[in-house]
Amino acid sequence: MAAFNFDPALLVWYENMGENKGRVLIVDDDTNLLEVLKLRLQFYGYDTRVSSSPNEALRKIDKEPFDLMVIDLMLPEMNGIELMEEVFLKLGFQMPVIILTAYGTIELAVEAIQRGAYSFLTKPFENHDLKLHIEKALEKTRLSSQIKNLHEILRQRSSGLNLVGKSSSFQRVLKEVSGVAPTTSTVLLTGETGTGKELIAQTIHSLSDRFNKPFVPINCGAIPETLLESELFGHTKGAFTGAIRAKQGLFERANNGTIFLDEIGEAPQSVQVKLLRAIETKEIIALGSTVTQKVNVRIITATNKDLQAEVEKGDFRKDLYFRINVIPIRIPPIRERIEDIPLLTQYFLSKFQDDPKDGFKGVLPSTMSQMLKYDWPGNIRELENRLERAIILSKGSVITPGDIFPDHFQAPKEGSDDESELDGIADYSAAKANFEKRYLVTLMQTCQGNISKVARIAGRHRPEIYKMMKRYQIDPKDYKPSD
DSSP: OOOOOOOOOHHHHHHHTTOOOOOOEOSSHHHHHHHHHHHHHHEEEEHHEEEHHHHHHHHHHHHHSEEEEEEEESSSSSHHHHHHHHHHHHHHHOSSSSEEEEEEGHHHHHHHHHHHHHHHEEOOOOOOHHHHHHHHHHHHHHHHHHHHHHHHHHHOOOOTTOOOOHHHHHHHHHHHHHHHHSSSEEEEOOOTTTTTTHHHHHHHHHHHHTTHHHHEETTSSSSSSSHHHHHHHBBBBTTTTTTOOOOOOOHHHHTTTTEETTTTGGGGHHHHHHHHHHHHHHHHEEOOOOOOOOOEEEEEEEEOOOOOOOOHSSSHHHHHHHOOOOOEEEOGGGGGGGHHHHHHHHHHHHOOOOOOOGOOOOOHHHHHHHHHOOTTTHHHHHHHHHHHHHHHHHOEEEEEEHHOOOOGGGGOOTTTOOGGGTTTTOEEEEEEEEHHHHHHHHHHHHHHOOOOHHHHHHHHOOOHHHHEEEETTOOOOGOOOOO
């Protein structure tokens, strides 16, 4: 009997058969290449369309949605960069673009990347390379879609949760949250005071299968040591002086739901031992009792301390640290997400001004400029408090820098010779990027998202502004006046 020669390509075809991995539009004036690429991408499982001219491609975009475009750099009517920018004007930056280029146009291809293209390939290229570029680009798009879905689920399940921010550092947090929420794993949230750790804990609970069960928070540092054990695990009647009746603990109250142990680093050693047992065995014993009780509880913890350093000092149990540090998520301070400050400001202004008849107050560009320069040691909580106070105490129709930063607590001054203000300054590249972010956000705020005005004030061409917007994930729609 003749041997059967196995062709690996058949397996690829079989695996992709019937699967639509995404809709791709290829634009190239070489009709032979178009046909080859179309067949190849269909073979890989992509729903593929082709166009031999930019105008035809723009008409196709108007008629049906696409997940990705592959554009040749040298085209009739307009070049690939110009077509890409026309697409961005129609759709924003939602759709990734891969540029195809010949050897002699590498500099133009690099320019395309700077103006917002996802990547470029030099002709001739291997089919596998194109497949890899498309897979990575669509994965990035899927992440953005997941974040949108996350917001929609939260809107449906809990109108009180408002996750505001489009910075890359905050998007990273949302990606981690969406990944861990469906599991039962223990989560450790770390971050400075006021960064919104409890809000993130509530979000994880709301996105989980336990969303319609109790979410029970407790601040371990706000309750005296003598009472914390009783609060967590409950007590029997007569367990201690003053225990005139039995009391249900928070673990029992959170059964089938989620318990949030805020400031876990403040828990005394005596309570840490019992927390470790509860996490390991899913059993609790009320104070004054010898009877164990099973509980089905998702545990989320949070701290503003360096728990590893606390372990080394002997102030936090190593075994408990490893038990709660299964899924660590770091919440960035506001100084690492300054491009979110205008969005947060807009949200809090709307929150504190319910009645438009009273005259809606906004912030002056100079106020926003000072807010972007300020270090915000109290993070989002401080920003919220300062805006609420400014709205109440400001006398005009706009909020001035003095309303946000009164004389007794001035915003940092530029050009100060105080060496203490130099602590923590980043290297030149990071400082330059930080300035660019602040500068563009301030211009967007001042020009209310009008890119032409921003470009005119900055003395730059519109494509350069688009490039900066892409780099720092700034969306002009976030700065346009609300209807």
